[in-house]
Amino acid sequence: MLTTQRRSLLLERLARDGRLVASDLAAELALSEDTIRRDLRDLAAEGRLLRVHGGALPLSPTHQPMAQRRDMASDEKQALARRAAGLIQPGMTVIVDGGTTHQALIPFLPLDLSCTIVTHSPAFAAALEPFRAVDVILIGGRLFRHSMVATGAVAQEAFSRLRADLCLLGVTGVHPTVGLSTGDAEEAALKTTMLRAAGEVAVLATPDKLGVSSRWVIAQLTALTTLVTVGARPYWLPPHITHLSA
Amino acid sequence: MLTTQRRSLLLERLARDGRLVASDLAAELALSEDTIRRDLRDLAAEGRLLRVHGGALPLSPTHQPMAQRRDMASDEKQALARRAAGLIQPGMTVIVDGGTTHQALIPFLPLDLSCTIVTHSPAFAAALEPFRAVDVILIGGRLFRHSMVATGAVAQEAFSRLRADLCLLGVTGVHPTVGLSTGDAEEAALKTTMLRAAGEVAVLATPDKLGVSSRWVIAQLTALTTLVTVGARPYWLPPHITHLSA
DNA sequence: TTTCATTTTGCACGATATTGCATGAAGCTG
DNA sequence: CAGCTTCATGCAATATCGTGCAAAATGAAA
CATH class of the missing domain: 3.40.50.1360 (Rossmann fold)
Incomplete structure (x- = not known):
C-alpha cells in the first residue's frame, strides 16, 4: 500500500464515517499507530481534516450534522x-x-x-x-x-x-x-x-x-x-x- | 519490449489496478527499478498519472472525492x-x-x-x-x-x-x-x-x-x-x- | 557494411522518505 | 490524584529517489 494511497483511503473513510480512530485504523491496516498518527498529522497540516485526540474529524460543517446524528x-x-x-x-x-x-x-x-x-x-x-x-x-x-x-x-x-x-x-x-x-x-x-x-x-x-x-x-x-x-x-x-x- | 509499448502497459495497469508500485513492476517486467522510475517520471510530466513515493496513482478527477474540494x-x-x-x-x-x-x-x-x-x-x-x-x-x-x-x-x-x-x-x-x-x-x-x-x-x-x-x-x-x-x-x-x- | 550520434538501460552513491520502536510528555477518565 | 491512553520526538533500519556515468541498443548517414 502506497503512502499516498493510504492517505486517500483515510480521507474516504472520514467522508464515509464522519470520524477516524487512530488505534482502529492501525489494527485494520496492519500498521503501527505511529504511521497513522503521522498520516493524520500531515493531512491536518494540509487542511484536509481536523486532528483531535484519538483520531480525526472532518472540518467541513456539511458532514457535522450527520456525524452528530449518527452518534445519537x-x-x-x-x-x-x-x-x-x-x-x-x-x-x-x-x-x-x-x-x-x-x-x-x-x-x-x-x-x-x-x-x-x-x-x-x-x-x-x-x-x-x-x-x-x-x-x-x-x-x-x-x-x-x-x-x-x-x-x-x-x-x-x-x-x-x-x-x-x-x-x-x-x-x-x-x-x-x-x-x-x-x-x-x-x-x-x-x-x-x-x-x-x-x-x-x-x-x-x-x-x-x-x-x-x-x-x-x-x-x-x-x-x-x-x-x-x-x-x-x-x-x-x-x-x-x-x-x-x- | 519497446519503451512506448511498456509505458502503455503501465497506463493500462494503472487503469486496471488503480495504482502502480515501482518495485513490483520492476520485478514483474524484469527491468531495473530505475527504468520504471524513469517511465513514471516521464508519464507524470506528460500529465498521464500522478507520481507518488513508491509508485503512481491515477489523477482522474473521479479519484479526487468532492470532500477534498469542499474542504478547500x-x-x-x-x-x-x-x-x-x-x-x-x-x-x-x-x-x-x-x-x-x-x-x-x-x-x-x-x-x-x-x-x-x-x-x-x-x-x-x-x-x-x-x-x-x-x-x-x-x-x-x-x-x-x-x-x-x-x-x-x-x-x-x-x-x-x-x-x-x-x-x-x-x-x-x-x-x-x-x-x-x-x-x-x-x-x-x-x-x-x-x-x-x-x-x-x-x-x-x-x-x-x-x-x-x-x-x-x-x-x-x-x-x-x-x-x-x-x-x-x-x-x-x-x-x-x-x-x-x- | 561501417561509422557515429542519440536513446535507452543498468549501476553506483548520496540524499530523502517512510516506518517502527523507545522514551518521556501530555491528555483523558474515574 | 492515579491509572491508562494518546501524543511528540529522536533514532535506527529500510525503502525509495535523483543524479551522474558508462555500457548497450538503436537508427541514420557515410
Missing part, C-alpha cells in the same frame, strides 16, 4: 444497520427509503461497492459520494419537511416506472394483522409504490416498532420478505418472511 | 457567498446549481427565510434541512458523479417545466465572447435549461474563472443578469449586467 443513533440502530448492510450485494438495484436507520448503513457498506441505489432522500444520496462504483438515481419531488424525502406526484411517477431487486423500507409500525404502517398519508402512498417496485422488501425495525400500528397502512405483512430486528423472531411473523437478528 | 472552501468563496446570499429574497423561487461555491451560501442565509428553492444537488437540498420555512423542490435523475448533481432526461424535463425568479448558476468559465461555459457536455445542456427557466441569472465567479472558456458553452453573456466577483468589475462585462463585488 442508538446501538440498536447500529446493530440493525450492520446486519442489514449485507443485504446489498454487488450488481443489485436497491431502493433505499429515508430515515436515520438507513443513514446508519453507510459506514457498513464497502467503499468499492458496485450497484445501483435509488433514493428520494437527498441526505442518503449525498452520503453516497465516496462510493465511486455506485450508480445513484435520485428521485425528485417536493421535500416533505418532516422526513426530508421527496414526495408528491413526481416521486410517485418515478418510482412506479422502476424495477428494483430490493427495497429497504422505513416504517413506524410492523403489526401482525395491520401490516406495515406510517404516520403520514402521502408518505404511506409513496412507500406502497416503492415496495411494489422491488422484488424483495426488507424492513429494519427497532423494538419500539414491533407490534405497533400507525395511522396509515403501507401494505400487508405478506408484502414483506425480510425483517431485521435486534431480538428473537416475533412469534407472529409469517413463516415465509426471512428474519435476521442483529 | 477558500476565503474567496466565503466572500462571494456572503455577498450573493442577499440575492435570495423572501417569496422568491430560486434555482440553485450544485458546487462548493453554492454550498458556502448556506451559513449566510437567514434561518427564517421563506422561499422556494429548486435544486438538483442532493447535498444542497440536505443542507436546507434547518430552514423550516423553505420549500425545497428536489430535481431527480441519475447523479453525475463528478459534481454530484442529478442529470439526464428526467432532470432536463423537470427544469424545462419550471419558472423561477432567479437561477444561481455554477460555471467554470466566464468569457467576454464565448460566454458561460463548463467542462461537461451534458451538464452544459442542463445548465442551459436551468438558466432559461429563470428570469434572473446570477453567477458567482472566483478570479480563476474570469476570462476563461471551457469546452462546452452554456449561453452567451447576454443571458447573464448578475455577476458576483471578488475584485473590480471586469472591463469587458456588458453594461446591462449587474456587478457585485465581494
Whole structure:
C-alpha cells in the first residue's frame, strides 16, 4: 500500500464515517499507530481534516450534522444497520427509503461497492459520494419537511416506472394483522409504490416498532420478505418472511 | 519490449489496478527499478498519472472525492457567498446549481427565510434541512458523479417545466465572447435549461474563472443578469449586467 | 557494411522518505 | 490524584529517489 494511497483511503473513510480512530485504523491496516498518527498529522497540516485526540474529524460543517446524528443513533440502530448492510450485494438495484436507520448503513457498506441505489432522500444520496462504483438515481419531488424525502406526484411517477431487486423500507409500525404502517398519508402512498417496485422488501425495525400500528397502512405483512430486528423472531411473523437478528 | 509499448502497459495497469508500485513492476517486467522510475517520471510530466513515493496513482478527477474540494472552501468563496446570499429574497423561487461555491451560501442565509428553492444537488437540498420555512423542490435523475448533481432526461424535463425568479448558476468559465461555459457536455445542456427557466441569472465567479472558456458553452453573456466577483468589475462585462463585488 | 550520434538501460552513491520502536510528555477518565 | 491512553520526538533500519556515468541498443548517414 502506497503512502499516498493510504492517505486517500483515510480521507474516504472520514467522508464515509464522519470520524477516524487512530488505534482502529492501525489494527485494520496492519500498521503501527505511529504511521497513522503521522498520516493524520500531515493531512491536518494540509487542511484536509481536523486532528483531535484519538483520531480525526472532518472540518467541513456539511458532514457535522450527520456525524452528530449518527452518534445519537442508538446501538440498536447500529446493530440493525450492520446486519442489514449485507443485504446489498454487488450488481443489485436497491431502493433505499429515508430515515436515520438507513443513514446508519453507510459506514457498513464497502467503499468499492458496485450497484445501483435509488433514493428520494437527498441526505442518503449525498452520503453516497465516496462510493465511486455506485450508480445513484435520485428521485425528485417536493421535500416533505418532516422526513426530508421527496414526495408528491413526481416521486410517485418515478418510482412506479422502476424495477428494483430490493427495497429497504422505513416504517413506524410492523403489526401482525395491520401490516406495515406510517404516520403520514402521502408518505404511506409513496412507500406502497416503492415496495411494489422491488422484488424483495426488507424492513429494519427497532423494538419500539414491533407490534405497533400507525395511522396509515403501507401494505400487508405478506408484502414483506425480510425483517431485521435486534431480538428473537416475533412469534407472529409469517413463516415465509426471512428474519435476521442483529 | 519497446519503451512506448511498456509505458502503455503501465497506463493500462494503472487503469486496471488503480495504482502502480515501482518495485513490483520492476520485478514483474524484469527491468531495473530505475527504468520504471524513469517511465513514471516521464508519464507524470506528460500529465498521464500522478507520481507518488513508491509508485503512481491515477489523477482522474473521479479519484479526487468532492470532500477534498469542499474542504478547500477558500476565503474567496466565503466572500462571494456572503455577498450573493442577499440575492435570495423572501417569496422568491430560486434555482440553485450544485458546487462548493453554492454550498458556502448556506451559513449566510437567514434561518427564517421563506422561499422556494429548486435544486438538483442532493447535498444542497440536505443542507436546507434547518430552514423550516423553505420549500425545497428536489430535481431527480441519475447523479453525475463528478459534481454530484442529478442529470439526464428526467432532470432536463423537470427544469424545462419550471419558472423561477432567479437561477444561481455554477460555471467554470466566464468569457467576454464565448460566454458561460463548463467542462461537461451534458451538464452544459442542463445548465442551459436551468438558466432559461429563470428570469434572473446570477453567477458567482472566483478570479480563476474570469476570462476563461471551457469546452462546452452554456449561453452567451447576454443571458447573464448578475455577476458576483471578488475584485473590480471586469472591463469587458456588458453594461446591462449587474456587478457585485465581494 | 561501417561509422557515429542519440536513446535507452543498468549501476553506483548520496540524499530523502517512510516506518517502527523507545522514551518521556501530555491528555483523558474515574 | 492515579491509572491508562494518546501524543511528540529522536533514532535506527529500510525503502525509495535523483543524479551522474558508462555500457548497450538503436537508427541514420557515410
